[in-house]
Amino acid sequence: MQVHLPPGFTPAHSVMARRFMQGESFSRAERALLFEAFDLLHRANVATKTGRERFASIYERLIEAPFADDYLRRLTEARSVEAVAESLRAQVSRKILPTLSAAGLVSPTEPLSFYLLAYCLYWWYAFARGYAFEVEVLRDLETSGVPHQAHNVLDSRARRSPFDLVVLGFRGDIKTTTYFLQVTRTQRLPHDFYITRVYKSGKRERIWVVLLKKHVWEAIDGETTSVTLSALATALPGTLQIEQDDTILIVLDYEEWKARMLRVHKADKGA
């Protein structure tokens, strides 16, 4: 077995992968390099007697396909997602090294295979944490009576839909901040709105926020305060408008967004 790392994967990326595995924290510049490292590793491959297989395909075949459905079923059946999510993702994480070793894809005789292990852990945590957040949000929308259609997270084909939910005809995604950034690093924001959560500056408190494109905000109307990106973090929560080149985003508190969506829905029904 031999591992081939992709062209462009530099020693700096290698250091990020090791530091990720060793639980270190990252500066802003390093975090961008970390995202880049794990994007590049999609194209790494393992050559065995039976042929070559990309890391992305191995992760899909040996980790996500066998473990994801059960993880999500148990998550959705739990009374409190927050209470069980950590132990459920750890149960799968503990199977990753034995699974890859048994398949002959991670071995002490090929140290570059350690990158496959790091890759699978990275994307498993992105998947597991992302869906734990999504299930929490979807439950909350249900409880709050916000009309929406969401993809079925228990159906692996539905999970591949390009967007997670539709609210009042607008398409949206629910993402943790790191995964949101991982995607926007290489793609424009394709959807109308995004639900995510951030830490409020200087505090351990996490807040849920919604990022809306301007046309969605115009449909639910309201006043905003224009802020610069650097001032945005301290201005939260509020209803804020940020402009980056030709992209305008409205950032508002999740509870405020729900209240506005409910108002528009009631007005539509009454019309």
Place this chain on the structure above:
Amino acid sequence: MSNKQRSGLEALSWAELEQAVERFIAADGPNTDDLPADEFFTLWARFEAERRRVVEVEGEIVGEEVHLSLASSSLGMAEVEGHEIRLPDGTRIVLHLKPAPPAPA
């Protein structure tokens, strides 16, 4: 700084790797989950700006020819005419097609 701190995962022994995995899982995975608001929005702005430096060109195979055009994400960032892409700094990128090698019998 030691050599190990400058090195990648291959610098770890198998035992060190197994220990790292166990600590990683015990800590509930990476220290890269949700970000502080200021860091999140700063990185988002940086990625938006960086992405704008990419010019995307689409090619459509029509008969034995490739028809090039600018992707909608890159309108106004370059000019495309025939097999030539002209960048604002004057750089010209010209696509030359080679005939495919004969298929093996």
